[in-house]
Amino acid sequence: MQDRLTRVIMLAVAVLLAILVVQPYVDSYLFSARTPRPVAARGDLSELERSTIQVFETVAPSVVQVVSLSRRSPRTEAEPSESGTGFMWDAAGHVVTNEHVVASGSGFVVRLASGEVLPAEVVGQAPNYDLAVLRLNSRTGLPPPVMVGSSADLKVGQTAYAIGNPFGLDQSLTTGIISALKRRLPTSGGREIAGVIQTDAAINPGNSGGPLLDSAGRLIGVNTAIYSPSGTNAGIGFAIPVDVVNRVVPELIREGRVPTPGIGILAADETVAAQLGVTGVIVAGVAPGSPAEQAGLRGVNPAVGAIGDVIVGVGDEPVRRLSDLTDSLERAGVGQTVALKVMRNDSTRTVEVRIVDIGQEPSRPRRP
Numbered sequence: 297m298q299d300r301l302t303r304v305i306m307l308a309v310a311v312l313l314a315i316l317v318v319q320p321y322v323d324s325y326l327f328s329a330r331t332p333r334p335v336a337a338r339g340d341l342s343e344l345e346r347s348t349i350q351v352f353e354t355v356a357p358s359v360v361q362v363v364s365l366s367r368r369s370p371r372t373e374a375e376p377s378e379s380g381t382g383f384m385w386d387a388a389g390h391v392v393t394n395e396h397v398v399a400s401g402s403g404f405v406v407r408l409a410s411g412e413v414l415p416a417e418v419v420g421q422a423p424n425y426d427l428a429v430l431r432l433n434s435r436t437g438l439p440p441p442v443m444v445g446s447s448a449d450l451k452v453g454q455t456a457y458a459i460g461n462p463f464g465l466d467q468s469l470t471t472g473i474i475s476a477l478k479r480r481l482p483t484s485g486g487r488e489i490a491g492v493i494q495t496d497a498a499i500n501p502g503n504s505g506g507p508l509l510d511s512a513g514r515l516i517g518v519n520t521a522i523y524s525p526s527g528t529n530a531g532i533g534f535a536i537p538v539d540v541v542n543r544v545v546p547e548l549i550r551e552g553r554v555p556t557p558g559i560g561i562l563a564a565d566e567t568v569a570a571q572l573g574v575t576g577v578i579v580a581g582v583a584p585g586s587p588a589e590q591a592g593l594r595g596v597n598p599a600v601g602a603i604g605d606v607i608v609g610v611g612d613e614p615v616r617r618l619s620d621l622t623d624s625l626e627r628a629g630v631g632q633t634v635a636l637k638v639m640r641n642d643s644t645r646t647v648e649v650r651i652v653d654i655g656q657e658p659s660r661p662r663r664p
Contacts, residue, residue, distance in 0.1 A: 351457050351513040352469045357409045357439040358384040359506060361461045362393045362416075362430065364401030381460035381506030381519070382406065382430065384441045385545060389432035392545055393505030394520050395421050395483075398428045406432060408439065409467060420548025424487045424556060425540060426520050428505075429548040442507055445514030447493065447537035450474055458497040458519055458533070460506030472497030480619050481521060481534055487556075490623040491537045493517045499533030508535040515541070557625040558654030559636075560586020561593065563618050564604070576608040576639065577621050587650040593638065608644065609637030625651050 341349070364378045380397035384390075391406055398404060404416045416430040432438065451474065458470045476494035483489060495508060499519050508517035517535030547554045560583035569578050581595040582588045596604040609615050610624035611634060628634050630653045635646050 347511055348457070348469075348471060351509060351511065352459065354513045355383075355442055355457075355507065355509060356459055356467055356469070358442045359409065359459045359467070360384070360391060361407040361464075361466050362391065362397055362505060363405050363407065364398060365403040365405065379461060379464055379502060380504040381502065383505075383507045383515075384439050385429070386441050387438070389435050389438055390419070390545075390549060391416065391430045391432065392518065392541065393428055393430065394518065395423050395426045395428040396520075397505050398430065399423075404430060406430065407466070412437075420552040420554075422544050422548060422554040424483055425489055425536060425544050425554065426481075426483050427518065427536065427541060427544050427548065429545055442509075443512075443514045444542055445510055445512070445516045445538055447491065447516050447539045450477060450493065450510075450516060452477060455511045456493075456495045456497050456516070457509040457511075457513075458495070458499055458503060458506060459509070460499070460503035460519065462498075462500035462502040464502055468503075470498035475532070479534060481536075487622055488619040489536055489540065490619055491540065492520075493535040493537055495533050495535060497533060503533075517541070553655070555630045555653040556655035557622075557628070557630050557651045559591075559593075559625070559649045559651060560588040560654060561607075562595070563621075564596065566617055569606075569617075572603065574603070574606055575616055576606040577615055577618050578603055579605045579607065587652055591636070591647045591649045593636075593647070593649075594640070606639040607636055608639050610634050 360382045362380045362382045364380075378397065378401065380393055382391040382393035382397075385392045398418050398421065404418065405413050406416045407413050414432045414434050416432050419429050419431045421428045454474050456472055456474050458472075460468060462468050472495050474493060475496050477491070479492040479494050481489045481492045493508065493516065497508070503519050504521075506519045507515050508519050510516050516538050518538075518541055519533060519535045521534045544554050561579050562581035564578035564580040569576070572578075579588070579593050579595050582593055593605050594602075596602065607615050607621055610621065613620070613624055615621045615624070615637075625634065628651055630651050633648050633650050636649050637644055637646055
């Protein structure tokens with residue numbers, strides 16, 4: 297009786313082992329998808345998805361890749377050097393990009409979204425705004441210009457879209473929000489751009505010069521820089537506001553340059569003002585014959601230890617730092633007269649000063 301029980305147990309174990317060995321093969325035969333699987337139906341796209349797709353499909357054809365060419369020697373042909381992004385500005389073939397994209401190139405080509413490559417020439421550069429305009433040599437079959445919006449009514453938190461060519465990968469779309477407004481950004485021209493837009497839409501090397509768009513697909517800024525210790529996206533990107541772009545680009549197309557509004561002063565370093573506890577722009581020196589000298593502004597006088605006049609306002613706007621002053625002068629424009637509030641010896645007075653194009657003025661500010 298015991299032997300029979302043993303045999304039954306051994307048989308049961310053998311059957312279980314057989315099942316364990318055979319089961320994978322059975323499962324493979326019965327359940328493997330050996331033919332294409334049926335496609336599952338999906339619901340409608342969300343409203344946000346449809347909006348994003350529409351923005352990309354509308355604007356992407358007008359976004360181009362700008363490739364800078366450099367010549368190493370007279371015996372070598374031009375070779376690709378740097379690339380950035382640009383976008384169509386008008387039907388005449390003008391393309392807007394960053395000034396730093398074209399600053400070091402000797403020649404340029406533009407690759408359209410269709411893949412067509414066209415030669416281009418620079419018609420104007422504005423280092424003070426990091427903007428440049430190129431003109432395509434061909435006028436036929438060009439994509440439409442990007443719609444222009446406004447940056448004056450932007451709100452922190454609204455959706456932002458960036459289209460560009462990060463790392464040379466063309467037609468890339470990133471999305472995010474407007475993270476902050478009224479940032480200030482130094483430029484290679486030695487000035488600051490006021491009202492700069494901060495966004496967390498991913499901006500990487502190669503995105504420079506590309507459009508920043510709102511949810512209606514309108515241009516609200518030109519992507520220009522990122523803040524990143526590693527050189528790649530860290531969630532903090534900056535764009536030149538479109539209201540500045542819409543003022544500067546026509547000047548570049550007409551004149552090839554943008555006037556630099558000024559009054560002919562040399563401003564003291566802002567750290568000096570901070571150390572002295574002064575709020576405003578300390579006039580370190582004035583240019584001979586300049587509007588500042590004509591208005592009676594005084595610079596630093598080291599002989600008596602006087603710090604010079606301090607500009608504390610333009611019209612009804614306060615001036616706390618140099619960028620406040622330059623921003624006010626730019627908004628007023630060359631040829632206009634502004635009322636400067638100037639503090640001297642603890643008393644404040646108002647003087648009328650004419651704004652000139654200091655980029656064409658031969659004289660230079662001097663220190664007393």
